[in-house]
Amino acid sequence: SRDIVVQMSIIDAHGMMRDSTAGPQPAPPMDLSDRAHYTAQRDSKEDQLFVSKPMIGRVNGKWSIQLSRRFLNPDGSFGGVIVASLDPDHFTKFYDKVDLASSGAISLIGSDGVIRSAGGVGGDLKMGQNISDSSLFARMQTGLNSTFEAVDPETGRDQLVALRKIKGQPLWVSVALDKDEALAGTFADLRLNIAGAAVLTLLILAAMEVMFRTEAGVQEKSTELEQDRKSV
Secondary structure (H helix, E strand, O other), rough: HHHHEEEEEEOOOHHHHEEEEOOOOOOOOOEOOOOOHHHHHHOOOOOEEEEOOOEEEOOOOOEEEEEEEEEEOOOOOOEEEEEEEEHHHHHHHOOOOOOOOOEEEEEEEEOEEEEEEEEEEOOOOOOEEEEOHHHHHHHHHHHOOOEEEEEEOOOOEEEEEEEEEEEOOOOEEEEEEEEHHOOOOHHHHHHHHHHHHHHHHHHHHHHHHHHHHHHHHHHHHHHOOOOOOOOH
8 A cells, every 4th residue: 555655755766855745845956966866866777666764764764665666857867756755663563463383474675785674573683784794695695585494583483484585676575483283384484485476576566556657757857857957
């Protein structure tokens, strides 16, 4: 739903925010040229989705995850970036609705090794944590889905961990369950793993749908910005 998206904004080719759904209206220009969701698109040669690390927004002052895509001017040059800011708390609320058993934990991990969100009772992964030096990240780098045993660092108990790549996105889902509980309900756990990945995919697609619906307006805004720049 739309409440997943806490802010939509448009950044011009020079890194200045020109429009936003958050804060005072009309939105005053703001320099975002140092933000990763802008620089990643500025330096990219392709139209690819960028998913940021969790950060506190300069406009709304809230924790958010930025999804960005680049757009072009009418002449084909880089026009700027459209950004959707997601509230990571929505991911956690979905996790809490999933039956993860008494020891279960679920995490959304970026391909850069940074945790985008995490929930559940067990597990030691936290939002914003960098796990790039962990064995879990090493498994992610193989690009393969896997299920394996690990030791819960907090309890010392054996866990079964399912690691799944979200197709077409730079994101992974990790679901960890106490081994004894997992073995007591193998088929239920398999459904849990699939459900966890499906829920996260739907959240991302919901945000992307808002972005796609906004692109027509962005193209029009891009033309206006380009005309304003030339008239200065």
